[in-house]
Amino acid sequence: MATAKTIPTTSATAPQKDPTFRVYTSSQAATYAQNRGAYPKELYDFILRRHAETGGQFNQLLDVGCGPGNAIRDLAPHFDAATGCDPGHEMIATAAQLGGSTRSGGAITWRVSSAEELRQASGLPDASVDLLSAATAAHWFDMGPFWREAAALVKPGGSVALFAKTRMYSHPENPAREAVQQILDDYEKNVIGPHMMPGNWVLRRFFADLELPWQTDAAQTAFAEAKFERYKWNDYSLDGPDGKDFFGGSEVVPLERLYDLLSTAAPATRWREAHPEDAETERDCVRALTTRLKEVSGKDQLRLTQGLALLFFKKAER
Incomplete structure (x- = not known):
C-alpha cells in the first residue's frame, strides 16, 4: 500500500464558481470525457477501504460535480445504487449517453444539480447516502451550502471523499527530467497562471486551503474534525509502494x-478565448508546451503522472 502523506491546512478561501465547464457544448463534454480518463485504481481502493474500515456501508453512492461521469462509473460497481450530479446540462447529457451500472445491475441515475442544491435536485432522501464523492470538483x-447539503444527505457513519488530480509531474527516467519539470511548472505558473481562477489554485495546492465543515460554520458538528483525514501523493516524490514510481x-x-x-483544462480554454488568433496554432499555449518538451527531451513521449x-x-453517529 502506498504511503499517504498529510499536509497542513492553511487559511480557507471560498473559490469562485467555474464559468467554463457549466456551459460546455455537447461536443466539448464528449471530448472532456474521452481525454480526462480515469483515476488510479490504487486511489479508488484506498477510498473504498477507508470507507469500509470506518464502518461505511455500500448501498447508495452520490457523486457531486460528476461531469461526464468518469469517476462514478468506476465507483458505482461497488454500490447497490449510484447517483451523479453536475450543474452542466451537456455534461449530464454526455454522462447519460455513456451510461454505467451499479453492483445490483441497475443504471446510474443522472441529475442536473449544483453542489449547493443537492437535496432538492438529487431526488435522494435525507440520511440515505453511504459515500458522497467529488472528483476534481470541490474547488x-x-x-x-455544500456542507449543509452533505450533512443532511449522508447517513450517520457515512463518508465524504473529496479527491482530485492536481499538477503534472515528470518521472525520473525521462531524459532531461529536471528541465522537463521546469517547463511543466513554468507553463502552470506563467503561461496559464494569469487565466487561473482561485479554484484552480486551490486544486494546485492539493486542497490545502479548501474550506472544511468547521471552518464554514463553527456550529457544524455533522463531520467531526477529530475523524478528518487529509492525504496527498506524488508532489515531486515517488510515493508508490516501492519508492520507484508514483x-x-x-x-x-x-x-x-x-x-x-x-x-x-479550463485555464487553457480561457487562454484560447483571450488569444483567439493563436488558439490551436503553433503559438497555442498547449502546443507551445508540447513543442518545448520535445525539444528538451528529444522524445515524442514522456513518462508522467x-x-x-x-x-x-x-x-457523526447519532
Missing part, C-alpha cells in the same frame, strides 16, 4: 495525447 463548490503509477504519454489532455489529493470525512 468550485460554495463550501458552506502512487497509482505513471504512464508513458505521447505528447499529442498530452496536448489533448491539457486542452480540456499527476499529483493526487484526498480529503476524507466521517458523518
